[in-house]
Amino acid sequence: MLIEQMQTWRHVFKLDPNRPIEEEMIVRLLQSGTDGIIVGGTDGITYQNTYELMRRVKQTSLPCVQEISNAKAVVPGFDGFCIPVVLNTNDTEWLIGAHQKTMKEFGEWIPWNQVAVEGYVVLNPEAKVAQLTGAQTSLTHDDILAYAQIAEHLFRLPFFYLEYSGVYGDALVVQATANHLRHTKLIYGGGIRFEKQAREMAQFADIVVVGNLIYDDIEMALQTVSWVKETKLIR
Numbered sequence: 001m002l003i004e005q006m007q008t009w010r011h012v013f014k015l016d017p018n019r020p021i022e023e024e025m026i027v028r029l030l031q032s033g034t035d036g037i038i039v040g041g042t043d044g045i046t047y048q049n050t051y052e053l054m055r056r057v058k059q060t061s062l063p064c065v066q067e068i069s070n071a072k073a074v075v076p077g078f079d080g081f082c083i084p085v086v087l088n089t090n091d092t093e094w095l096i097g098a099h100q101k102t103m104k105e106f107g108e109w110i111p112w113n114q115v116a117v118e119g120y121v122v123l124n125p126e127a128k129v130a131q132l133t134g135a136q137t138s139l140t141h142d143d144i145l146a147y148a149q150i151a152e153h154l155f156r157l158p159f160f161y162l163e164y165s166g167v168y169g170d171a172l173v174v175q176a177t178a179n180h181l182r183h184t185k186l187i188y189g190g191g192i193r194f195e196k197q198a199r200e201m202a203q204f205a206d207i208v209v210v211g212n213l214i215y216d217d218i219e220m221a222l223q224t225v226s227w228v229k230e231t232k233l234i235r
């Protein structure tokens, strides 16, 4: 799958290989009308649990991409690969270090036309991803907008990801960020549980990610697809 195809997504479910999920739930997610499935998580990600989840989600033609957080868990066979780079960390491991090591190992095998880089700004200090990467989460709106401009103009990244994993984010931040991006697509993820939240973030973010709600309330999670897709982007 090409990056250009991912850039047209509006709604995506993120499944965590480290969490159990019933077959019936997977089937319902695949039939939900979502644009794709991202497989990834921060902790407990292994080749085995990622392979197993990939096998289960690749039953239909729905695009399924792996978001790589651990080089040992890269599984060939996904339709695409998302590579996070954490912009708001002082720990170079999560900005470039892990990437350089993985490149040394896999460099010549990488299917480049299936790879998309996501510039992450991690904003929930309690999230596992914030703790792992040492993300500097006390940021002003201007700090965040500067990262967005780096993603678009300096690094020319296809995606900029406002990551509030586990909590609902600040819609004003998402709106202001959206207004600063033209080519780079804005991904929003974090704490979507209710209709009002899904519709609010879908006004500003090109792509809305729903994660935890899948495991907490599958009925509500399934409804987020139409809530997001019915909402017009405001720019």
Ligand SMILES: CC(C)=CCC/C(C)=C/CC/C(C)=C/CC/C(C)=C/CC/C(C)=C/CC/C(C)=C/CC/C(C)=C/COP(=O)(O)OP(=O)(O)O
Binding pocket: 016, 040, 041, 042, 043, 067, 068, 069, 070, 071, 074, 075, 076, 077, 081, 083, 084, 085, 086, 094, 095, 098, 099, 100, 102, 103, 106, 109, 110, 111, 115, 120, 127, 128, 129, 132, 133, 163, 165, 166, 212
């Ligand atoms: C042969 C073949 C097919 C090869 C393809 C391989 C390929 C495409 C290689 C690319 C090379 C490359 C540069 C890879 C990157 C390697 C790497 C390990 C980079 C580090 C990425 C990174 C910054 C990870 C930190 C964690 C992170 C940002 C995770 C993202 C996922 C996330 C935040 C999930 C949220 O879920 P979770 O935190 O688990 O939430 P819960 O608490 O609710 O569980």
Ligand SMILES: O=P(O)(O)OC[C@@H](O)CO
Binding pocket: 014, 163, 164, 165, 166, 167, 188, 189, 190, 191, 192, 209, 210, 211, 212, 213
């Ligand atoms: O799990 P939630 O809080 O929905 O967040 C979605 C996604 O941004 C996590 O990487």
Ligand SMILES: [Mg+2]
Binding pocket: 016, 018, 041, 042, 043
């Ligand atoms: Mg997890």
